Amino acid sequence: AQTVTQSQPEMSVQEAETVTLSCTYDTSESNYYLFWYKQPPSRQMILVIRQEAYKQQNATENRFSVNFQKAAKSFSLKISDSQLGDTAMYFCAFILSGAGSYQLTFGKGTKLSVIP
Amino acid sequence: EAQVTQNPRYLITVTGKKLTVTCSQNMNHEYMSWYRQDPGLGLRQIYYSMNVEVTDKGDVPEGYKVSRKEKRNFPLILESPSPNQTSLYFCASRNGQGGLETQYFGPGTRLLVL
Numbered sequence: 001a002q003t004v005t006q007s008q009p010e011m012s013v014q015e016a017e018t019v020t021l022s023c024t025y026d027t028s029e030s031n032y033y034l035f036w037y038k039q040p041p042s043r044q045m046i047l048v049i050r051q052e053a054y055k056q057q058n059a060t061e062n063r064f065s066v067n068f069q070k071a072a073k074s075f076s077l078k079i080s081d082s083q084l085g086d087t088a089m090y091f092c093a094f095i096l097s098g099a100g101s102y103q104l105t106f107g108k109g110t111k112l113s114v115i116p
Numbered sequence: 117e118a119q120v121t122q123n124p125r126y127l128i129t130v131t132g133k134k135l136t137v138t139c140s141q142n143m144n145h146e147y148m149s150w151y152r153q154d155p156g157l158g159l160r161q162i163y164y165s166m167n168v169e170v171t172d173k174g175d176v177p178e179g180y181k182v183s184r185k186e187k188r189n190f191p192l193i194l195e196s197p198s199p200n201q202t203s204l205y206f207c208a209s210r211n212g213q214g215g216l217e218t219q220y221f222g223p224g225t226r227l228l229v230l
Contacts (some may be wrong), residue, residue: 009156033215045206045221052215063224091158091213095215102147103174104208109159 002027002093006107007080013082014115020067021077023092031052031097033116034068034075039089039109048090053097079112087114118143120222121124122207128228137225139207145220146212147210148190152176152203153224159206165190197229 003026013019017104025034036048051059051068058066063080079086120141127134141148149164151174161174165184179201181193190209194201205224 006158035215043204043224043226045208048216050215050218056139097215101215102149102164102172103161104149104215105161106151106159 002032002065002094002096002105004092004105004107006090007091007112008110009108010111012113012115013079015082015084016083018078018080019112021079021083021090021092021112022095023077023107025092025094026097027073027094027096029096030089033092033095033097034066035095035104036064036075036077037091038086038091040085040087045091049077049110057076068081082114084114086112087088088112098100118220120207120209120220124223124225126226129230131198134196135194135227137194137205139190139192140188140228141190141207141209141220142188142201143184143209143211143220145185145209145211146187147212148181148184149174149208150182151190151206152191152201153206154158154203162192162205168228182226185219189218193227198223198229201227201230202229 005024015060032053038046049061067076089109095104141174150162153159163182182204205225210219212219
């Protein structure tokens with residue numbers, strides 16, 4: 001079974017600064033996808049970024065980027081120029097690729113507070 | 117607008133009183149699932165469905181039932197709710213397997229069982 005670990009229950013960052021959220025995972029498979037989801041106070045789950053394991057290039061979406069280290073099974077999220085609207089819970093998630101893969105496994109989350 | 121809807125959004129009930137949380141998607145997605153979210157535990161999958169009449173257990177299925185009689189609907193049934201089922205519940209859907217397709221989440225249902 002796959003596991004996802006987020007070791008930072010809470011973090012804070014000053015507005016306009018950069019923050020990195022950590023995520024590690026455990027799997028014996030080589031083809032999979034990794035995700036970061038954002039959950040603001042509204043509780044809506046919002047996909048922030050997706051990384052395909054077979055791609056060496058790190059995914060980037062505007063101010064959000066990842067550092068994907070496949071050998072180390074590490075998938076951290078970097079938020080640049082932090083904004084007040086980035087205040088949220090952030091969940092790292094994992095799913096295997098291909099046929100028969102249905103289960104999205106989540107970490108326990110990191111609560112990020114952006115301080116004015 | 118592509119969306120997943122859940123009803124009710126908030127529910128307070130008492131132990132043992134059967135309840136159903138409805139979930140509907142308008143994207144013709146094959147795959148649907150239910151999660152519960154608890155503080156410090158993240159989201160855990162309760163049940164999932166690969167298509168009509170095809171369902172399977174997730175990580176925490178005890179105390180829950182589901183059905184998939186139509187492609188668009190995937191209700192979650194608590195036949196005898198207990199206080200340990202107090203939680204925030206999410207329904208989700210996507211088209212296909214693996215991670216290539218985006219998974220859409222409903223807005224969540226907050227359940228309190230007294």
